Structure formats: structure tokens, C-alpha cells
Amino acid sequence: MQTFAYFDSGHEFPEEIVMAAGFTPYKILGDVEAGTGAADEYLHTYFCPFARGALNQALAADDDWAGIGFAHGCDATNRHYDVWRRHLGQPFFWVNTPMKTNPTARVFHRRGLDDFRADLEKAYGVAITPEKLAAAIRQSNRIKEKMRRLAALRATRDITNPEYFEMVRTAVQEPRDRVLEYLGELEREWPARPAFPRALVPVLLTGSDVTFPGWMEVMEEAGLRVVRDDLSLGERYFHAAIPETVEPLKALVEYYALQPQPATRVPSDRRLDYLKTALWESGLNAVVSQNLKFCEPYAIDAPWIVNELKKQGIRIIHLEREYTPTLDHQALTRLETFRQLLE
Numbered sequence: 001m002q003t004f005a006y007f008d009s010g011h012e013f014p015e016e017i018v019m020a021a022g023f024t025p026y027k028i029l030g031d032v033e034a035g036t037g038a039a040d041e042y043l044h045t046y047f048c049p050f051a052r053g054a055l056n057q058a059l060a061a062d063d064d065w066a067g068i069g070f071a072h073g074c075d076a077t078n079r080h081y082d083v084w085r086r087h088l089g090q091p092f093f094w095v096n097t098p099m100k101t102n103p104t105a106r107v108f109h110r111r112g113l114d115d116f117r118a119d120l121e122k123a124y125g126v127a128i129t130p131e132k133l134a135a136a137i138r139q140s141n142r143i144k145e146k147m148r149r150l151a152a153l154r155a156t157r158d159i160t161n162p163e164y165f166e167m168v169r170t171a172v173q174e175p176r177d178r179v180l181e182y183l184g185e186l187e188r189e190w191p192a193r194p195a196f197p198r199a200l201v202p203v204l205l206t207g208s209d210v211t212f213p214g215w216m217e218v219m220e221e222a223g224l225r226v227v228r229d230d231l232s233l234g235e236r237y238f239h240a241a242i243p244e245t246v247e248p249l250k251a252l253v254e255y256y257a258l259q260p261q262p263a264t265r266v267p268s269d270r271r272l273d274y275l276k277t278a279l280w281e282s283g284l285n286a287v288v289s290q291n292l293k294f295c296e297p298y299a300i301d302a303p304w305i306v307n308e309l310k311k312q313g314i315r316i317i318h319l320e321r322e323y324t325p326t327l328d329h330q331a332l333t334r335l336e337t338f339r340q341l342l343e
């Protein structure tokens with residue numbers, strides 16, 4: 001099965017439409033080890049480095065992809081569109097997703113999904129029927145349900161931050177059957193793991209998406225174990241099930257409204273509400289908030305989120321992090337200090 005790559009910043013891309021067209025969806029995450037050199041020929045270096053890393057990967061690997069889709073996410077994804085379209089050779093598609101989830105936005109979103117479906121049908125000569133969409137939705141829901149159960153084990157079992165990252169990375173990049181097989185292996189292995197290590201402190205992680213395992217390793221090194229989060233490469237991807245009893249494209253619109261909201265969407269209160277609920281239901285009182293350097297949506301939201309959670313008595317640290325494969329010693333020191341304050 002051919003791969004169809006996509007670039008989004010907040011789990012806006014409708015993977016199921018691509019699956020129904022007969023492709024494996026592949027979320028472009030860039031390669032922090034490869035850096036951003038080729039992309040820097042086209043984009044300013046004060047642009048989000050993750051987005052530059054994604055373009056860097058696309059410039060090297062787009063021949064392996066049947067097509068590339070962009071979903072309307074943050075300004076970095078939007079402003080990239082023209083650069084990518086001009087410099088990459090593969091068929092290119094735009095999926096317009098709304099900033100809100102009110103009734104007007106839902107009508108707009110439904111039209112955007114239908115346009116994308118029609119564009120794929122025309123470009124590849126395939127029929128994306130309601131039956132195929134419904135089958136793709138069922139398969140996605142099986143994956144999300146398994147991930148939900150596995151992620152819940154973080155609070156009670158010894159599941160490292162990089163292992164959790166790898167579970168989600170696999171889910172957004174590998175063929176669907178392989179993902180189900182892999183999650184099945186984890187379902188047999190993770191419940192038998194030793195209990196949550198006493199030496200580590202459980203925290204909730206929020207902010208920019210963590211797109212490489214190095215940052216998760218830094219948190220592990222600092223003695224902080226992520227047991228909840230609201231990231232796209234995390235709970236946002238599997239928190240909600242896609243409704244199966246309504247017309248498929250309408251179901252995808254509803255699903256979008258059920259997800260934990262990223263900082264790019266309004267009203268912002270919904271993001272804060274998810275964080276408060278996650279903390280309350282998990283009995284957690286510690287949060288690591290971070291933004292990738294030059295990631296404006298999360299940097300702008302951070303003072304408000306930090307203050308609101310502090311008002312609830314939550315212990316919280318916010319830091320800006322680098323896009324680098326080497327150990328971020330400054331971040332490690334700050335996180336270690338934070339952990340000591342929590343003990």
C-alpha cells in the first residue's frame with residue numbers, strides 16, 4: 001500500500017479519507033538528527049524549527065510518497081503550503097479546517113472534507129465511498145481504543161516517556177495493520193511491567209508537540225514521568241472515538257470537536273478545561289508546560305495557562321526548548337530543580 005504523507009500541527013488531518021482512498025497515512029515529523037539545512041534555503045531561521053525539519057524531510061523523501069496533504073493548523077503549516085507546493089514534485093492537497101467548532105464552522109469543515117475527498121478521487125481515479133470511509137473509521141477507532149487503554153497504564157506501570165512516544169509515533173506513521181499488531185504486542189507486555197517507580201514524579205505534559213524522543217528522554221533523566229498530556233502526538237490523537245452511527249464525513253467533523261483543543265483553536269478555554277479535568281481525574285498536581293523555540297501559539301498561551309493552573313494550586317513550570325538531538329543541559333537542570341521542589 002502506498003504512503004500518503006501529511007503535515008498538520010494539531011491532529012487536524014483526516015487520516016480516514018486517505019485510508020479510504022487506499023493509502024497509508026504518514027504524519028511528517030521531520031528528523032531532528034538530519035536538522036533543517038535544506039529547508040533553511042527556503043525559510044527564515046526564525047520560523048518554527050519543527051516545521052523546517054518537516055520540509056527538510058519532505059525535500060529528501062517526497063519521491064517515496066504518493067501525495068502530500070496539508071491541514072490548516074498553525075501559521076507555520078499555512079505559510080508553508082506555497083513553499084512546499086513549489087519545490088516538491090508530488091500531488092499536493094489542502095484541507096481547510098476551521099478555527100472553531102460552532103455550527104457555522106462545522107458546515108465549513110464538512111465542505112472542506114468533501115472537497116478533499118473529491119480532489120483525491122479525481123487525482124487518483126479512486127472511489128471513496130461511504131462504506132470505505134466507515135471501514136476506515138472503524139479501523140481508526142480500534143487503534144485509538146487500544147492506545148487509550150495503553151496510555152492509561154502510564155500512571156501505574158513502569159512505562160518510560162520514550163516508550164510512550166514510540167507508541168504514538170508508530171500509530172501516526174506505520175501501516176494500519178502493523179499498528180494494530182504492534183499495539184497488541186504492547187497490550188500483552190505493558191500490564192505485566194513493574195509498578196510505577198517510586199523514584200519518579202508523575203506529571204502532565206502540555207505545550208508544543210514533542211516530535212522526537214530526545215525531549216522525552218530529558219524528562220525521564222530529570223525524574224519526571226509523563227502520565228497525562230494533551231499533545232497531538234499523545235492524548236489528542238486517541239482521546240475521542242470517531243462516531244460510528246452517523247454519516248462518515250459528518251462523523252469526522254464531530255470527532256474534530258471532541259478532541260482536546262490545541263492552542264491554535266478558539267475559544268482557548270476548552271484547552272484549559274481539558275487540562276484541569278485531566279489533572280483532577282488523575283489526582284495529579286504537577287505540570288510541565290513547554291514551547292518549542294519560535295512556536296508562537298503555545299508561547300502566547302503559556303502565561304495564561306500557567307496562571308490559571310497556579311490558581312488551582314497546581315505546581316507548574318514553563319520553559320522554551322530547542323530543536324536539537326543533543327541533550328539540552330539547561331532544560332535538564334531546570335526540570336531537575338522542578339522535580340526537587342515537588343518532592
Ligand code: SF4
Nearest residue numbers: 009048074076208295
Ligand atoms: S511547533 Fe508550534 S509553530 Fe511549529 S508546527 Fe507545531 S504549533 Fe506550529
